[in-house]
Amino acid sequence: MTTLTPVxxxxxxxxxLLGLLLLVVTTLFGTDDDFPAAPFRMYSTTDKLDAPVKSLRLEGVTVDGExxxxxxxxxxxRRAEIEGQQERIKADPGLLDAVAEAYHSRNPSQARLAEVDIVVRLIQLRDGRPTGSYEDTTTVRREIA
Known part of the structure; x- marks a missing residue:
């Protein structure tokens, strides 16, 4: 075993010290986007047990109306990819055309899509457990040409 030189x-x-400084600064002033030296607020906070939970999904309407x-x-x-781009998609719903194209290329034998929607479901909780009650809201709607 060798010993370290003074240098x-x-x-x-x-x-x-630089690592610790980075950790302290991003903890005090950073966001989760400052990964890997982030405060990870998503893990340090909790929601109320009766607060509704959001669940995002993509829906399509075929040319047959289904x-x-x-x-x-x-x-x-993946759903997380859509969630991460939700504000961009709201600003430019045309981005959902790529979703329709991806669907068509993966499912060529299925009916074409006439519409793609982003739907957010608010699931009601009581004591941290789903009550079975929910509310769906379409946040973005894109008619496919």
Whole structure:
């Protein structure tokens, strides 16, 4: 086993202090987007047990008028990807055209989509458990040309 040189010790101490400084600054002033030195507020807070829970999903309406839920395997897009881009999609609903294209390329034998919607379901809770009551809201609607 070899011992560290004075320069090596200074480098390690400096790197440790820099890491700690980064952690303190992002904890006090950062957001979860500052990964990996983020405050991780998503893990440090809780919601009320009776607060509704949001669940986002994609729905499509076929040219035949049938409403279908578009799953991850239908489109190749995960729900988290849509959730992360929700504000961009609200500002430019044309981005949902890519969802329809992905659906059509993965499901060529299925009826074409005439519409793609982002639907948010508010699931009601009581004591942290679902009551069976919910409310669906379409937040973005895109008619496919």
């Amino acid at each position: 090596g010790k200074r480098i390690r101490i400096g790197a440790t 409403r279908i839920v578009l799953t991850d395997s239908d489109t190749g897009l």
